[in-house]
Amino acid sequence: MFVSRKLLALAFTALLCAAGVTATGPTATAEAAVPATIPLKFTNNSGRSEPVYIYNLGTELSTGRQGWADASGTFHPWPAGGNPPTPAPDASIAGPASGRSVTIRMPKFSGRIYFSYGQKLVFKLTTGGLVQPAVQNPSDPNRNILFNWSEYTLNDSGLWINSTQVDMFSAPYAVGVQAADGTVKNTGHLKPGGYNGFYNALRGQPGGWANLIQTRADGTVLRALAPGHGIEAGALPANIMDDYINRVWNKYTTSTLTVTPFASQPGIKYYGRVSGGVMNFTNGSGTVVTSFQKPDSDSVFGCYKRLDAPNDQVRGPISRTLCAGFNRSTLLTNPNQPDTGSANFYQDVVTNHYARKIHAQMADGKAYAFAFDDVGAHESLVHDGNPQTAYVTLDPFN
Structure with a gap:
């Protein structure tokens, strides 16, 4: 399965967490058994009129198989891929309209929750597994689609779910988890005006940083590439650091x-x-x-x-x-x-001015602006050992 090189590093972090170890020491273990699936409440506060599509893709932890989960949390393994890659089954779940919510089920996965605006994402399968979007490649079929994703691990020790900018900064969202006592932890919200504030700050940073911003032909701002991908795409000088x-x-x-x-x-x-x-x-x-x-x-x-x-x-x-x-x-x-x-x-x-400007716009100051932004606990991650409900909230583009 293709995985971004930066997310390989982030996956290492998730593995440590899942094993009960972090850069700051052991994590707490769950006091109660985590059920096979938990609810994920997906709320659309974006203010946008386009339809939203949700995808829950990852590795089934009980078997190690790669696949996708439907709205009920049922696992579906990917069929065999090909070379050249073949189209993947349509794993999309209809998302909520602006101002509405839907609740789906999350199984015990280590994976990603993708969401896209206006168009379904294009996923393909090789003989090695799923081909993830790689929009630093101008020929990637998802290059002109507005989308983003969260990463999570749900296992017997609980839920870890993050808001990530490791690969790109794009459609704004936050994540959360409700504990057994009813309290909710969340992270990933931008400050008021933070979405436009980030892009404006990046445009004003000399040295090529503005070149990280990708737009569509109609003028829609799609994303800013993380600087490593910017170097790969030729948008940022290779010697910048x-x-x-x-x-x-x-x-x-x-x-x-x-x-x-x-x-x-x-x-x-x-x-x-x-x-x-x-x-x-x-x-x-x-x-x-x-x-x-x-x-x-x-x-x-x-x-x-x-x-x-x-x-x-x-x-x-x-x-x-x-x-x-x-x-x-x-x-x-x-x-x-x-x-x-x-x-x-x-x-x-x-x-890393990309990371600097992201953190400056976060409501709680926390972000996953590079793979090991969790060093010192500055990452946008929430965890609970006995999660009752997970949350993804699509935020306004302002």
Whole structure:
């Protein structure tokens, strides 16, 4: 199955959460059994007149099969695909009109809830599984459709559901979960005027950042690509972060970067120094535990390639911390990472301005603007171990 390279990193985060481990330590386990499906209330407050289509696609956790769920939460495995890819079955669910809600059922999946305005999305199947939309490719069949998605994992330990901008910023929405005591946690809402505020801020950022914005021929603003996809599409210079990266590498040639990757385990520390162009990390005994070649801008934005983060307890957590420090530009100002105080984020002239401008427009300041935005708990994610209802709310375009 095709998965965005950035979402591979995000999937790692979801796996840790599902296993009861996060960058800040173990999560709480469910006190009550999670049923096979839970309700998802999908509310349309967008103010738009186009029909909305909903898709619930993912991996059935009990079997590992890939497929889709219908409105009742019934799982349907994908049929065999082909080469070239063949059309996938129509998995769409009719969404609510503006001002209305529909309630569907979510099964125990790790997957995505897509929604589109005006047109159904085009999904195809290869011999390896589902082909997800990749709108950084101008020939992608979904390039001119206004759509977005949320990611979630529902398992025996509860529900994790996020609002994500890891791949793009597009149609505004928020997510939520109701606990057994009736309280509701939600995240993802923009400030009043935040949708237009983000695009206006991106247009005003020199250096090519405005080129991340994609529009349709009729003038409709569709999305802003995340900067890694912008580099891939030729919209953003491939060396846009190089000056900051070079300064970081120079600094830690003569000083030490200390990484404490688990907030709940402050005694676990790793020490980074650059030698021969390579940043080597040692443990408390002085043994080298992992090394990093100097990353390029794409590695930083995607948290992959030279900043790959395997699902382990050493390199992965160190890489997550480095990735967050590079995107937030905190590695020069604080040799003790992660720097979790948001007041220090994005202060260098060379930074991830896409992420900076998204966070500035969020009502609660939280977003998944890059794959490891959860370092320090700055991500737009809600979780409950005994979820009663999940929520997706389509917000106004203002």
